[in-house]
Amino acid sequence: MNKTPIPDKALWDQIKKRIQREMADRERQAVDYWKRELEKIYRRRHEGLAPLLVEMKGLLERMENRIRILKREAEG
Numbered sequence: 001m002n003k004t005p006i007p008d009k010a011l012w013d014q015i016k017k018r019i020q021r022e023m024a025d026r027e028r029q030a031v032d033y034w035k036r037e038l039e040k041i042y043r044r045r046h047e048g049l050a051p052l053l054v055e056m057k058g059l060l061e062r063m064e065n066r067i068r069i070l071k072r073e074a075e076g
Contacts, residue, residue: 034063 037059046052 034059037062 041052041055041059044055046055
């Protein structure tokens with residue numbers, strides 16, 4: 001296979017590293033947000049299993065909704 005040389009490999013590597021850092025930072029922020037939301041549910045005093053399950057289901061629905069929105073935005 002004939003590989004086309006990259007005109008400025010150092011620049012390409014720098015851009016690649018920056019993108020990877022930004023993606024990792026965004027992922028960390030997203031995980032941190034949902035962790036805090038789950039911690040809010042965990043700290044509440046639930047009267048039983050049913051109210052806890054209702055809150056967990058609500059969190060799952062919010063997460064699913066956010067995933068749908070992100071997919072729609074990615075599709076254009």
